[in-house]
Amino acid sequence: MNILLLIPIVLPIVAGIHILKRNYKEPKSREKFVSTAVIVNAIIVILLSLFARGTQLTLLPIIPNNPIQFKLDNLGAMFASVVSLLWILCIYYSFEYMKHEGDENRFFGFYVMTFGVMMGITFAANLVTLYLFYEFLTLATIPLVMHGDSIQAKTATRIYIIFSVFGAALALMGIAMIAFAGNGSTAFAAGGILPKVLTGATILQVAYLFTFFGFGVKSAVMPFHAWLPCASVAPTPVSALLHAVAVVKAGVFAIARVTYFTIGPDLLRGTIAQSVALGACIITIVYGSAMALMSQHLKRRLAYSTVSQLSYILFGIVLMSADGYIGGMVHLFGHAIVKITLFLCAGAIIYKTGREYVWELKGIGRAMPVTMIVFTIASFALVGIPPLPGFFSKWYLTVAAFHNQGNALGYAGLVALAVSALLTAIYLFSICVNAFMPGNGFDYEESNKGVRDPNRYMTIPLTILAVAIVLFALCLPSLINILSL
């Protein structure tokens, strides 16, 4: 039974290697293989998440007290299931989208492989295992970022490598400190595993900052955010799935693991380390939104928006309270669905029209109604209009920030959330409004000649996502119930 935990990790990696080696010439046979592999894997993940929570598997002892170990707990199972479902949608979407990018064998090979690595992160039972897959996540996504082989893609890859490797190294230093401070183990348990005597100890504070900023690189916290907007040169399915959900959320997930499952929130609440981390989140929230407003390139705007939104989640996590944790996690899942939708809409526009800048989207709502309606729904959700996902996360974050006794920075966070909500509304709604209401005397025929919604490979995933966004509220009580510490 335990060994089953390995399947979702190994299967996609083997499948990915098979795609690279087989080098399919026929798109149909590749599509068949890829979709089978991903769907089967997603089903296994969901079955495991439903029925096998709590199982544990220990493999090689690479470091004393920290073997490679997997355990499926509630947070991991939830994250794994959501990621798996989104993976299916994105793969389906990519079949169509990647036709204009080319070199599909390499793309799908690594895209599928990343799925397995991601499952490794969610299943990890201690920080060393998590770190292992975290490093492999960087390696597996390098070919995806540099897919286009253009000069920008190469620069973006270089920046991505520099940030990711440095961040991982910093995180490892923090992990080593945590292991040293405790009894050597870095296993996860809700509420932390370190003894209470260490409350506020210098070594823990330093360790927390190392892990926060180390893992924070992947979740684009200031001052380590620069790689994410650059990486938006990657093909859109990569930006959507990896740079809005998988890779960046892996960083957030790791920070949540460190904060609530290894060190424990009680040991750090009210320390300088918490203030520094909170400060970084608050600055990033406002900075990301401001930069998004200033970017005219649609995918860059969304990437900066991700920078900002990720720090919402981190803000919740770093508040180190039960409310903050729930707020962060609700936003983790809500933002995952919403941002992937926004990116996929942007991809659909690029795929059909080649337009990448915001000002080129005037009146496009009439030409691509499905895409733009879905985009608008997602925009509403991100801004936080009830009853869409963004509203709930903001609600919980606000409550948590207000209840936060240890740290006055909670109030600063409230201000940042308000400012950022305003900016988010401006940078997203300006697109929607222009798309549907380009103004008096706009010549629809002339400016959007021949532009149409993409075919079902793209519209079906978009529609499913839009429905998911609308129905998110229904799942919320059970989500909170499962995630509560």
Place this chain on the structure above:
Amino acid sequence: MGIAIILLLMIGAVAAFVCKNDKTARLIGLGTTLLNAILAVIMTVTVMNSGPQSVTFGSGTWAQTINIGYIECFMACLFGIVGFLIVWASMSMISHDVEEKKIPMFYGLVLALLGTLNAVVFFESLLGVFVSIELSSFAAAGIVIVKNQTENVHAGLKYLSLSILGSSLVLMGMVILFVATGSLHIGGIAKAIQGNNLMASKSAYILWAYGLISAGVAFKAALFPCHIWLPDAHGTAPSPSSAILSSLVLKAYIVFYMKMVFGGVGFNLIANSPMRMLLNVVMVVGVVAMIAGSVLAIMQTDIKRMIAYSSVAQMGYIFMGIGIGTELGLFAALFHILSHAVTKSGLFLVAGSIIEQTHNRDLNKMGGLGILMPVTMALFTIGGLSMIGIPLFVGFNSKWNFASAIVGSNNYWLLIPLSISALLNALYYLPVVIRAFFGQEAKECTEPLGSKERPIKDLLPIILLACLVILFGVASGPVSDFLQKGIEILTAIGR
């Protein structure tokens, strides 16, 4: 047992020198190193079962002692097994670099070198150590010069001269220690320093002695900025020589240094005496080496020079570990000796294979190599990932050990250079891999997959080295325990 190993290698060396035929020389080289590896393993098992062994010749001040403890066994196994794999790999590679007539000489020098390296590690008495150090310098320069091209004759001479400078500094240090302690025996020195409280009464002598020895070892083990000979020597030597030089030769001197510092002075005195200052210098220089070596490596376009500069950086790690001066620091340094030996020898042999097959040393022209030589480049990738410190490869365990040592000694600031160094390693290994497998050239490459690959049987020793990289990466426990025991024994000499 220790003597048997040294004698075996020396006899092998003489036999290889006198034989005229290059085929016989190869066989002698391969057979002797294989026997050496087997003997080393047997010796290790004996020591594990019945404790350290010691043999003394003569008596009084000039008595020569060979002392085989855990650390010595560890090094003997490393010299034996890695040496054997490199010599095995050299069977198919050496004729590319060395003329047929010089092949007996090459194997003679390699065996002599391995013999003297073992002697450097085994000898407990400083005179024996010094003689072995000197002999090994000649043999080491010899396996560079044996290629007989202008550039590596120059490099070899540079190496030899700086090496001699290093040994003379070491000698001066030894003489001062002798004057201060009246002993030419690490155990005796330890007794004098730790037992008679010499650190208080004669601290100037001891600091001078250890300062000179440190400077000498810095030259011999290429600690930045005394590394200037290394890129030339390792970069131009025949690839199997480069592998031996970087993975084994440098390490023997470092182990000697560890024995002098930790066996002679001990952890207690290191923490609470002027020795701390000296080791602080070693630590800071090690950190500078770690960064500078990698920065210089990034600037290289020649694959072998890049790997050579990477060695400079890795030596920095080891000296940093020594400089931390705690048990964890020493352990990290010792483990890194193993980790660097198995990784770097593989990388040099891979570089040799690439140069042999494509006649190209320029890193910028290695695009698409992953299509032409997939297995070779996969081996390079394993080495590179280990150097960066990706888990499952032995380099990660090294990085973890260093991080623990740093945390344990409360020098938190060192964590930043350690992280930067990991990043720098990534910056010169990953682009090679990426260009080989992905970039534009790989896409446009029309030749069939694996068309320039060497036959698998020639690659086998390198594959085995890569297996060692992974083996020690996933299961370092037994080696770690062994080394920890070794550290206990090493520092217990004087107590």
